[in-house]
Amino acid sequence: MMLLDVRNLTVTLKTENLEVNAIDKMSLSMREGSIHGLVGETGSGKSLFARALTATLSDKWEVKADRMFWQGQDLLRLSPEQRGQIIHRDIAMIFQEPGRCLDPTATVGEQLSEVIPEAECVSSFWQRKKEIYGKVSNLLKKVGIKHYQKCYESYPHELSEGLCQKVMIAMAIARRPKLLVADEPTDAMESTTKIQILRLLQKLNESKNMSVLLITHDLDSVTQYADEMTILYSGQSVESGSVRDLLKHPFHPYTEILFNTIPRLGDDLKPKSRLTTLQGSTPPLQHLPIGCRLGPRCPRAQKECVITPKSVKLKGHVFSCHYPINLER
Template sequence: MKLLDIRNLNIELLTNDDRIRAVESANFSMKEGEVSALIGESGSGKSLIAKALVGVLNNRWEVTADRLHFMGEDLNRKSDKERRKIISRDVSMIYQEPRRCLDPTANIFSQLEESLPDREFSGWFGSRKSQRVKLCSNLLHKVGVKDHRAIFESYPHMLSEGVCQKIMIAMAIAKEPKLLIADEPTTALESTTSLQVIKLLKSLNQLKDMAVIFITHNLNTITSWADTINVMYCGQLIESGKTQKILSAPMHPYTKALFDSEPDFKSGDIDKKERLYTLKGTIPTLQHLPAGCRLGPRCPNAQKACVKMPEQRKVRGQQFRCHYPLQELTK
């Protein structure tokens, strides 16, 4: 059984004058215990998909989907209350801006304590309190916070962005969810702590069979342990498939451009003043999308047929939207 199965997901921003479609016809699925990477430029719609799944978008956004299944449950047929119960029990999310997500009026211990599931505690009231303190301190130690006593009594505005991010990660993993959505979880962290967090998520994935959707710009962070990769551009999922297949033989020109733009320091052949590869042009705004293929004006392989929107195709397990996939062009 699939853990998550989304078909034809559309997310629109409702304005006074028009509807702006930020995500269009996205298909996304994953199995239990799978690690799936969601990559692409800023503004491509990665975080919107995550927020739509957990239901935190406000009334300015309209979310529709032909299918929205989680653990066999059809979320489209659930009431708001039933959907929130399922999501709060089995899904956690690490947000990009942790300080804005933490309660400024409550200290860190009370917020950590609130994130703990009730099933973890037993015995009389006094013993439960000591159990909560121990679990909260263990969570902070896991994410690299050593002085938990000082953090417990602190408020979000008293802490750095990096420490707030660690606290958000601790709160997200507290209930050992079936699915963890990590939206740029290591951006505000120093390199050593970033590695520690990645190792922690890896161990939770392997030992607890916790599925992970990892949203990131840093391809080197995720490609070594993601099972699948999903590439977004201008609100569309333009390529999806097994990690090794996409790394070795990408079908879409944009996917190849993303990987080519990452310097390969292991090869040792990079000149200090050598320019990194980039696509010409800039990503268009959602209000002024090009006709046909979204990448058309920037694509090095664009041809006459690209003025029409490419349909989603599937070749050897890889799904992509392109009239002239790279592996056919090189044959």
């Protein structure tokens, strides 16, 4: 069953002197119970999409879309109050730099106690504190914190970034959401902690049937843990499909270039040799190119690329390119 279906999402930044589409006609679909990777360079609009989805953007941003279906219901046709109720009930989000997202003046136990749903507390007033302590302890155990009692009594600054991220995940799953949006959950973490967080997300997906939208620029993480992925460049979705199909036969030149930047065992790389990279850098919002935004950096760009390419669905892929690759396969 389709959990999330977004078509032609446009997020516009409006100021007195500027009006620009930071996200331009982006589409993304997620199946129920899947892990979907949203990949792109820094500044490509990944976090902006997450905030548009969870309705946490400020008033200076305008959000439009042909449709934004959540389990068959169009969120954009609902009132802000109705949309907020659905998002609060079914969607949770965790952020990068978890230490900054937690309240430094309250213990972990106090902060987790606040997110326990009132409906789940069935004991009398005098036993309420003990019941909440048990539920918070169970949450900390679920996310793999062994010394949960010590963590319960600690302040965020006394914990490592990895433990803080696990606490954030515990807060997110307290209401049993159907979709967990993980925005760069392992950014700047050491490799061991990074693997622990990703395996935890995978475990929640498998045991709780919780869908995960994994937002990252780390292709290795997506290829190992995600079922499907969408590749974003400068606010435009360039290609989406199953991870296995995209790895074997990408249709968009940008997808192929991204995968070629990953060193693989067996590659004949000389010591200190340069890795494959795409020349240039992501354009700033003030100077976005017309048409295909990859055009100035694309090795296959031609005159027609000044026109925005339409989305094409072929062999399970959805891509937007005037001159795709690997079509003969």
